[in-house]
Amino acid sequence: MSFRRYLIQRITAVLMAPLIVAHLALILWTSGQGLTAADILSRTRGSLGWGLFYGGFVALAAVHGAIGVRGVAREWSGLRDAALDALMWGFGAVLLGLGLRAVWAVIA
Amino acid sequence: MTAKPRSTAHRRDGLWLAALVHRLSGLALALFLPLHFLALGLAIEGEARLDGFLRWADRTPVKLAEAGLVFLLAVHLLGGVRVLVIEARPWQDGQRRLAGIALAVAALVAGLFLLEAM
Numbered sequence: 001m002s003f004r005r006y007l008i009q010r011i012t013a014v015l016m017a018p019l020i021v022a023h024l025a026l027i028l029w030t031s032g033q034g035l036t037a038a039d040i041l042s043r044t045r046g047s048l049g050w051g052l053f054y055g056g057f058v059a060l061a062a063v064h065g066a067i068g069v070r071g072v073a074r075e076w077s078g079l080r081d082a083a084l085d086a087l088m089w090g091f092g093a094v095l096l097g098l099g100l101r102a103v104w105a106v107i108a
Numbered sequence: 109m110t111a112k113p114r115s116t117a118h119r120r121d122g123l124w125l126a127a128l129v130h131r132l133s134g135l136a137l138a139l140f141l142p143l144h145f146l147a148l149g150l151a152i153e154g155e156a157r158l159d160g161f162l163r164w165a166d167r168t169p170v171k172l173a174e175a176g177l178v179f180l181l182a183v184h185l186l187g188g189v190r191v192l193v194i195e196a197r198p199w200q201d202g203q204r205r206l207a208g209i210a211l212a213v214a215a216l217v218a219g220l221f222l223l224e225a226m
Contacts, residue, residue, distance in 0.1 A: 010195070013188050020185045024217060027178060032224035034166070037158035041151065058145075065138040072135055091138070098145035105151035 005067050012064040019057045044106040051107040058099030066092030126207035130187040133180040140177060171225045179218035186210035 033039070044050045070088035073079055079087065118124050151158040164170075187210050194203070 010192065013192060017185060017189060020181060024178065024182060024185075028217070028221055028224060031221050035162060037151065037155045037162060040158070041155060061141060065134075065141060068134045069138050072131060095138075095141055095145075098142050098149065101152070102145040102148035105149045 005070070009064060009067045009071075012060045012067075016057070016060045016064060019053065019060070022053075023057070041106060045108075047107065051103065054103045054107070055100065058103055059096065062092050062095035062099055065095055122204040122207055126187060126190075126204075126210075129183060129211070130191070133184040133187070136180050137177075137184060140180075168226070171222065174225065175218045175222040178221045179214050182217040183211060183214035186214060 030039075044054075066088045069091050070084050073087055074084050147161055148158075150161050165174075187207070190203070190206055190210060193200075
């Protein structure tokens with residue numbers, strides 16, 4: 001792994017850690033309540049705070065996931081650098097695109 | 109002359125297994141994320157569409173799968189924090205114990221989720 005990717009992987013991990021703790025806490029808090037779409041959307045719709053939370057979470061997860069998948073593929077698949085880079089950028093773009101679409105769906 | 113067989117003894121080491129768990133949990137989470145985003149994206153098509161999915165998901169096999177995902181997220185988080193601390197701080201003994209604690213706490217969190225959800 002290049003030093004730049006290594007550093008970005010660690011920085012995104014550090015930034016995501018408190019978001020994951022909050023996400024897990026929210027999952028545990030709401031899991032017994034028989035969640036409906038109205039419950040979710042009443043919390044998120046029009047909320048700048050939740051928009052920033054989930055938007056940031058998605059961006060960090062897309063970068064972290066894409067670099068992580070590249071690292072695993074490099075060791076386990078034998079792909080060359082150009083293919084690994086294409087995989088990383090492609091997977092990251094899919095995660096970012098679908099993730100921001102999901103955030104838009106629950107916030108807007 | 110035949111090639112010397114590679115030793116796989118290290119694969120029985122707790123810290124090698126911890127690294128494998130971290131890698132596999134990360135990979136599984138990365139593969140799950142697009143599905144998670146597609147499910148939430150159903151809200152674009154209206155509240156009823158998302159509600160339909162949530163009703164479909166309110167069944168035992170899905171809850172068990174969700175508990176597995178909660179375990180993966182928790183174990184990846186805790187394993188990642190352990191790695192970050194190893195890299196940023198002087199080496200501390202007892203890493204196998206810490207990896208074991210991470211596994212146990214993640215299982216506990218997943219168990220709590222399952223108790224709440226079922």
